Amino acid sequence: MSTFRNFKMVDYVVYGRGSFNQLEDILAPHRKDDLPMIFLVDHFFEGKELANRIPVRGADKIIFADVTYEPKTTQVDALADALKDEFGMVSGVIGIGGGSTMDLAKAVSLMMNNPGSSADYQGWDLVKRPGVYKAGIPTLSGTGAEVSRTTVLTGPTRKLGMNSDFTPFNQIVLDPELTANAPVNQRFYTGMDCYIHCIESLTGTYLNEFSKSYGEKALDLCRYIFLEKDTWDDECDDKLMMASYAGGMSIAYSQVGVAHAVSYGLSYLLGTKHGIGNCIVMNHIEEYYPEGVAEFKRMVEKNGIEIPQGICKNVSEDQFDTMINVSLGMKPLWENALGKDWEKIMTREKLRELYGKL
Incomplete structure (x- = not known):
């Protein structure tokens, strides 16, 4: 009998x-006695209006x-030790920012209730206890x-995630207004993270109708935003936020x-950075995603983005070995792809050879 993964959602x-x-009304029922809510906010917003609205x-x-x-x-x-x-x-722990800030909030939430170091939980299903209440509020999409x-x-x-059913947020607040005026390059790189998710998912050996339904919709939205639209507007922010989710x-x-x-x-x-890294690699992997890479390059050109080149030119052989070991450790990713x-x-x-080209 087949066993299907019982997928934990937000x-x-x-x-x-x-x-x-x-946000105030959303958090109110989750406040416990006099225990504080901790807002982990991307340092980009220090001294900016958003910080005053928390x-x-x-x-x-x-x-x-x-x-x-x-x-x-x-x-x-x-962070977790200092809070304890x-x-x-x-x-609870509330993450407000891009992907790194939200990942930080999820991890700190988990480490408030789990012993040891977060390094002990890098892998799949190693976390044994739920974290404290956690909410994610993206200010970048992708x-x-x-x-x-x-x-x-x-x-x-x-470099590996704390992959577990205890990791997803209890609450997310998707407000496209928060992504307005994001730096152009940063917005493109996180948008391409989403696009690359779709290409990898839709051409992978793990593909199923659940993944396909979400992936195809996200891909359509990315194509509209990065190939069809000529100027960035509120509609792009709305659509990219939903592309990120899907x-x-x-x-x-x-x-x-x-x-x-x-x-x-x-x-x-x-x-x-994750988004830039994906773009640097995507530029050189036509062998695996010929159509996706060609379309990606059209998006790069249309949006006037310079993808960094030659970032590995001063890397030693020992360092190449380190990168290769980290990469080959991502077994589910390679199995899905190949x-x-x-x-x-x-x-x-x-x-x-591939790292040498980057």
Whole structure:
């Protein structure tokens, strides 16, 4: 008898322009005694209007998180330990920002209730206890972090998520107004993260009708935004927010593929941001996604984006080995992309050649 994965989704979703204004009412039932809500906010918003709109009550605390680099297990542990030292326990953790901020919020929530280091939980279904209440509020669209069952972290030996049924948010607030005026390059890179999710999911060996339904819709939205539209407007923000959600749902019941597996190595060694890393890799993997890469290049050209080149030119052979080890550790991604015999196809030599082109 087949066993089908029992997929844990986000508990509650609110969508709409201005929905951020409902945050106080949404959080009220989840406040416990005098325990604070912790707002982890992308440091980009320090001193900006959005920070003044956060419904701080009582002992609540706003922490502006430095997400210049993607979250590390050490950063997660330091935040969770500091909160335990200051408050003992908290009512919840609310992530406001891009994918890195939301991943940080999910991880800190989990580590409030799980012993040890977040590095102990990098892998699949290692988390044993629910975290504290957590909500995600994206201010960039594309990563799908708002709906995923993972929180991607760079640890001492690998870049790998805390993939578990305890990881998804209890609540997400999807307010496209919050994504207005995002930096053009950053918006493109996170949008391409969504596009690449779709290409990898829709051409993968794990594909099923659940993933296909969400992936095809997200792909249509990305094509409209990045190929058909000539100027960015509110409609683009609305549509990209839904593409991000649908793209995240598409990979929830399947997997990503080659671009993500290779970019994990870049991120681990060089600190390359996830969206940019995916774009750098996507530029060179026609062999695996010929149609997707051709379309991606049209999107890059139409939107006037410069994809970085030659980022591996000063990398030593030992460092190449490190990237290769991190990348080959992403077994479900490679299997989705290349099938059960993926190790015969993507050899260390072939991966070394690919990294050499980036």
